[in-house]
Amino acid sequence: MKTDDAAVTRETFDQVILPVYAPAQFIPVQGKGSRVWDQQGKEYVDFSGGIAVTALGHCHPAMVAALKTQGETLWHTSNVFTNEPVLRLARKLINATFADRVFFANSGGEANEAAFKLARHYAITRHSPCKTKIIAFHNAFHGRTLFTVSVGGLPKYSDGFGPKPADIVHVPFNDLDAVKAVIDDHTCAIVLEPIQGEGGITPATPAFLRGVRALCDKHQALLVMDEVQCGMGRSGKLFTYMHYGVQPDILTTAKALGGGFPISAMLTTENIASAMAVGIHGTTYGGNPLACAVAEAALDVINSPEVLAGINECHERFIQALQDINEKYQVFTQVRGMGLLLGAELAPRYQGRGRDFLHAAALEGLMILNAGPDVIRFAPSLVVTFADIDEGLARFEKAVVQVTGAA
Numbered sequence: 001m002k003t004d005d006a007a008v009t010r011e012t013f014d015q016v017i018l019p020v021y022a023p024a025q026f027i028p029v030q031g032k033g034s035r036v037w038d039q040q041g042k043e044y045v046d047f048s049g050g051i052a053v054t055a056l057g058h059c060h061p062a063m064v065a066a067l068k069t070q071g072e073t074l075w076h077t078s079n080v081f082t083n084e085p086v087l088r089l090a091r092k093l094i095n096a097t098f099a100d101r102v103f104f105a106n107s108g109g110e111a112n113e114a115a116f117k118l119a120r121h122y123a124i125t126r127h128s129p130c131k132t133k134i135i136a137f138h139n140a141f142h143g144r145t146l147f148t149v150s151v152g153g154l155p156k157y158s159d160g161f162g163p164k165p166a167d168i169v170h171v172p173f174n175d176l177d178a179v180k181a182v183i184d185d186h187t188c189a190i191v192l193e194p195i196q197g198e199g200g201i202t203p204a205t206p207a208f209l210r211g212v213r214a215l216c217d218k219h220q221a222l223l224v225m226d227e228v229q230c231g232m233g234r235s236g237k238l239f240t241y242m243h244y245g246v247q248p249d250i251l252t253t254a255k256a257l258g259g260g261f262p263i264s265a266m267l268t269t270e271n272i273a274s275a276m277a278v279g280i281h282g283t284t285y286g287g288n289p290l291a292c293a294v295a296e297a298a299l300d301v302i303n304s305p306e307v308l309a310g311i312n313e314c315h316e317r318f319i320q321a322l323q324d325i326n327e328k329y330q331v332f333t334q335v336r337g338m339g340l341l342l343g344a345e346l347a348p349r350y351q352g353r354g355r356d357f358l359h360a361a362a363l364e365g366l367m368i369l370n371a372g373p374d375v376i377r378f379a380p381s382l383v384v385t386f387a388d389i390d391e392g393l394a395r396f397e398k399a400v401v402q403v404t405g406a407a
């Protein structure tokens with residue numbers, strides 16, 4: 001049935017969108033900094049950050065300026081022609097990291113698809129055609145393409161789509177002995193998130209990450225770090241690997257890279273990059289001038305000592321306030337995470353009720369996330385103010401009162 005296409009409501013969603021999401025009942029229409037307004041003009045504090053994407057809040061002036069300027073200059077050329085913003089952004093990412101080469105795409109899943117193909121291709125061409133095993137982890141999330149859901153550690157996302165890419169094994173995260181038990185000279189890569197995001201905000205332990213690096217070196221396997229969610233300042237350093245002193249061979253990032261404009265990047269070394277050649281992989285939109293100009297603006301702001309130091313100050317304030325709330329209501333068993341990627345694991349009596357907290361928070365004017373059914377996730381703007389943290393967590397406390405029935 002074709003109806004009036006001017007007025008759209010939450011009911012419209014149920015009529016027109018492929019039924020793979022269950023969005024909140026309100027529809028955001030405007031954002032500024034850490035605040036969002038819905039169709040009825042109700043105001044929210046945003047600690048969801050569009051799932052760790054809007055790293056500089058909504059409509060940050062530097063990003064709006066970059067978007068407007070590039071939008072009136074040149075949008076798209078394809079990779080048949082290169083462009084200035086992509087070259088500037090690549091150079092800045094290389095200068096800031098271990099990497100020598102960058103491949104740009106449009107989403108985290110696509111960057112990971114490129115990373116896994118690169119790891120396989122490198123091993124097959126430099127070592128042996130049977131060096132194809134990928135070791136990955138339970139509860140890992142790497143995207144929704146068939147290869148990336150298969151490397152991901154949640155079978156519910158990869159089941160039901162026919163034959164899966166082969167030679168991928170999953171072991172428990174932070175369990176070095178489990179990796180030792182499956183790694184061999186046919187292993188081409190170990191793939192991990194330095195902080196598991198969707199899986200529940202679980203940081204790698206330093207000993208685990210160092211051990212994985214050593215095993216990769218011993219078996220000539222590549223260490224692929226998926227920093228799609230935890231990269232670009234989220235952890236309090238530009239990339240999470242920098243906290244550990246453990247270098248990846250391939251790193252992917254996305255989400256915060258464009259601050260809401262779709263873009264992703266895969267970073268690697270000169271040696272590994274040289275396994276590729278013209279035509280072996282590619283994308284139409286990846287590295288387009290519009291996305292790269294916006295990402296360059298985001299990177300310039302995020303990768304400054306003031307902003308990175310501010311993230312760590314906000315971390316302290318957040319953790320302290322969450323612990324204060326927990327002392328009053330005993331809703332969590334643990335508050336964890338790094339920088340401004342925080343997870344609060346629900347106490348046994350509230351497990352499975354993550355969505356109830358999200359719903360109660362929305363009623364109080366607060367946008368938050370869950371990470372699985374048992375963890376409440378906070379991924380606010382990296383430049384959130386103390387005032388917004390305090391207001392948002394005051395609203396969160398009211399939501400906790402609602403759900404727990406505490407007075």
Ligand SMILES: *Cc1c(COP(=O)(O)O)cnc(C)c1O
Nearest residue numbers: 107108109141142143197228229
């Ligand atoms: C979000 C996410 C992805 C997938 O990114 P998309 O842009 O949704 O394709 C991959 N890996 C991690 C760790 C993520 O958090």
